[in-house]
Amino acid sequence: MARGKGLPAGFRRKKDKDGNETGRLEYRFMIGRDRYSVTGSTVGECRRLEQEKRDFIAEHSYIRNDRITLGQYFDEWMKAKAGTVKESTLYTNQVEFRPVLDRIGSERVSTLERRQIIALQGDLALTYTTQGVNYRITLLRSVLKSAVMDDIILKNPCDGIKPLKRTEQPASETIHRAMTQEEQSIFFRAAARSWYYELFLFLIQTGLRNGEACALKWSDIDYGKSVIHVRRTLIHTKKGFEMGRDAKSRAGMRDIPITEDIRETLRRQREKVQAVFGGRLSLNGFIFLNMQGGMIYPGSVYTSMKNICSRVGLERLGVHAFRDTFATRCIEQGMNPQTLKTILGHSSLAMTMDLYAHVLPNTKAEEMEKIRIIV
Secondary structure, eight states, rough: OOOTTTTTTTTTEEEOSSSSEEEEEEEEEEETEEEEEEESSSSSHHHHHHHHHHHHHHHOOOOOTOOOOHHHHHHHHHHHHHHOOOHHHHHHHHHHHHHHHHHHSSSSSOOOOOOHHHHHHHHHHHSOOHHHHHHHHHHHHHHHHHHHHSSSSSOOOOTTOOOOOOOOOOOTTTTOOOOOOOOOOOHHHHHTTTTTHHHHHHHHOOOOOOOHHHOGGGGGGGGGEEEEEOOOEEEETTTTTOOOOOSTTTTTTTTEEOOOHHHHHHHHHHHHHHHHHHHHHTTBSSSSSSSSSSSSHHHHHHHHHHHHHHHOOOOOOOOHHHHHHHHHHHTTTTTTTTEEEEEHTOOHHHHHHHHHHHOOOHHHHHHHHHHHOOO
16 A cells, blocks of 8 residues: 555555545554554544554553563552542552652662662651651552562562651641640630631531531531431542542441530521522532632631631641540540540541540549549
């Protein structure tokens, strides 16, 4: 089949079995040592089809065990995880592993050595917290564990590497700690004119996670049974924040009793939204809105809280501090830990006590005063 006049290299005009031109073009090209061809009506269509074929082959091509790089294997590992773990977890892994790939992603998995991982650990420690470094090395260990199972390497080079000792205060003692009563008073006085004031109140009154509160709709408020149905949360994916169908876990799907304080906060929020945006509230509408009437994103709530703390001289606190404060106040006032576990949506009592029972010094003193040991 002869090349037609005016056609770029590699292009030919298609002919039928009788030698007549069909009006279509064929384009032949090489990928490695293999020859491929595509057929189209125009040069442009053939170029597009060529690129599609190249992309498909690149995506589905098999890379030999001795040649695959850590970056290529991590992509395979992530694809294998899809559908078995939450999308938000995949997104977190993708983001958190990027510093590892930036440093050793081009290295072949088969050549990675223990000394190289120790050097990576030290390099990461120059930029990231101890917890951040340990998380990334643990993730790398999981990836390379799969590489052992795939017969790419005989031994995991991460095995035997000890995690770094924590050098900074844990988040439970800094931005995630419970507020003292004095800090609560200072914060809420300063936040009184904030657009998010009712949301702040709601978080500390219910112990809800930030994403759970931002995802709540008026239809989730059951005034008849006097409970809040927690069924959804905002999840962070590679596309941004999206509405999760369920709460964080099976235990996270729960009903929280509505107290008089919570009822008053919801009333204030309803009246504020109606005054600003007008009209009747839709049961399908979100309870807490941004200043444009749309969905609130968790980052906006944190920014507002950080600015308030800075303005009044409070140590920086994260939004999770409201949840810690709620749990601590509940423990201080004698709530049964099993009840608190259910309200917080934890899957185990140990999780509740380990994470949220931050007993304040004065509480410990008060509890000790109650103890009488007779000898």
